Amino acid sequence: MTTIPRISLSGTNYEIGYSHGSSLKAQIARQIEFYYGMFQYSSKLDREGVHSRARDYEATILKLVPNLHQEIVGIAEGAEVDVLDIVALNVRSEIALGEFQDGCTSLSWKVTGEDGKTVQYLAQNWDWVRPVQQNLALVEIQQAEKPTIKMVTEAGIIGKIGYNSASVGVLLNALRAPPTDTTKLPVHVLLRLCLESRTAAEALSQIEKYGAASAQHILLADLSGAQCLELSPIKHHYIYPNSDNFLAHTNHPIENIAIMEPSQFPGSKERLERTYKLVETMSSKNISTKQLREMIFADGENGNFGICAPEDMCKPKWFRTMTLFNIVTCLKDGEPTAEVVFYNGSTDWIDPQNVVTL
Template sequence: MWPNPTIPLRIKLSGTPREIGLEHGRQLACQIRKQIEIYNTMFKETSKLDWPTVRDIANEYRVTIERLTPDIYAEIAGIANGAELDILDIVALNCRSEIALGLFSDGCSSLGWKFKDRTLLAQNWDWTASIKDNLVIMSISQQDKPAIHMVTEAGIIGKIGFNSSSVGTCLNAIRARPTDPKKLPVHVALRVCLNSTSAALAIAQLEALGSLASAQHILIADSEGPVGLELSPMGDVYLKPNDHGMICHTNHFIQNRFVDEPPWLSGSPIRLDRMRRLASALVADGETVTREALRKKIFSDTFNAPQSICCQEDPLRPLPTRSSTLFCIVMRFAPSTRPTAQIVWGKPGSGEGDVIIMP
């Protein structure tokens, strides 16, 4: 019986935003409650905030989400009803990055790569191991919007994945100030992207909505290639692929200088340089760049562990915030071809789990 560390839970949702939310809440009520327990402990550890205070802060974001993205707000309200929780509990999960003022230490390394006939979009997602039992591969059939296939945390409406229009998203957390509760939380912004029919339209929608409440990097791609979105409440910078069609990113801004970003993860610049070197070596060797090659040659790399591309737990960190790679996803987009992803549910190259196909 689930949970199984090597076999993720899969659920399918469909209908109106409220119907999608209700079923999400009903099917994942247990996991959502566990998420609240985990983040309650993390907020106390990182920000000295108890859950009632977190909910008070979340109310500011609740107003913003309802004003700017009413369909997404209806889905969040449905999750709360389905799980028999207060809506502020679900809003708090969806703006946990903003409430903590960037004090969570989730790492993550992402890469987008455009070739003549395809685009690959990939990421190692690093976070505390206690979250893994509450991750889910979620498929959503929506009215008048693309179908979505993503890996997300129970209760969170936008994360890492792609849609039926071949628009995909990856996320790198950034620790920087300020935050602005009158703007969109990053997980809501990810859902805006996944609701879009092209990367260009997703970017235009984020611009129209006023960008993000916190500093974050969203690596977005479609069959035309990747774009790095270094987003913040103070201003945005878009990164273009290099001469090889590639964008690599870790957990610091490369070009965005609009925010106050003190150094926090010392391994982030090292990981970025390492990713670029390993990817360039693939090009120099003339090796065909496949999803398997990315996992084997880049995303399984443990150079500079524990803060490596394939992240290892750091025993020197407090237990609630120790990160390690929980899954590796590689998406593939090509014109006139159905988008797909391969997922390793665990550390790539470690033998932790078989390759899972999404959808």
């Protein structure tokens, strides 16, 4: 199985970026090569075409969140690449809009934990293409007067899936729908702003202030509860937990009628239905991270369209999606924690010996 690097970053945004870029230089080079191939295949964009789009987003990032632009510059200089290449990585969801099929399944569940105390779980299988797995990293970011961030991200990308020391956590599901708006912030930048927030309400205010450049779903939570944020450049819509304090989301809009998919995301509705069905078989008391992995996220029903999905060899190489990792975040009074398991292609992938603490 691929060894996933773990890096700790601190200092100014530029210093954080430079350390990120220099520490993950090889991974960033592979990311750029891979995504430029994907952009050429999916969007018919050569390098200059990608840079042309990236320039518009760079101007927005510089205007709205100049500190994070400095971090992007730092990554580029640390990795010794063009800054527009790093911008392109951070807006890859917006550039490849409508073509990707990363079939992620995410959930939030507020339950009674093993110790009898209330626990807010955030958990997700993240599905994408196999070549990206070797470019993932476990990242910790310490910044003055901000919560410490812990996340699983792709090399070169400043925000992704994770949580912070203030017990704010985020998950991500891609939604494939036009339009995009380069005057608003890309989803990976919004995720970083969420992870810098001290409460879910503060994170939500950042999203509402800056807007989302593309249609995406963020599952946002803190100790007070969770919300599904179905985001769109046109209109946001928020979904709240059911009577069992449970929420789940996959890769289609559930309630936001402003998000008009050009085609149905394969398997998304079936995965969502399957998730709710599996949860109905579980008690909301004494739930553990191990139970969530074994009873929900290891489920292989529906094959390539399942919650835990093997690689689909029938698709073009750019879109052979598969489950790459599972994360279960536990938000509770005291120290929040998360466990991550990286898929190794076999049935024993969730074995305890494969579990790493984020």
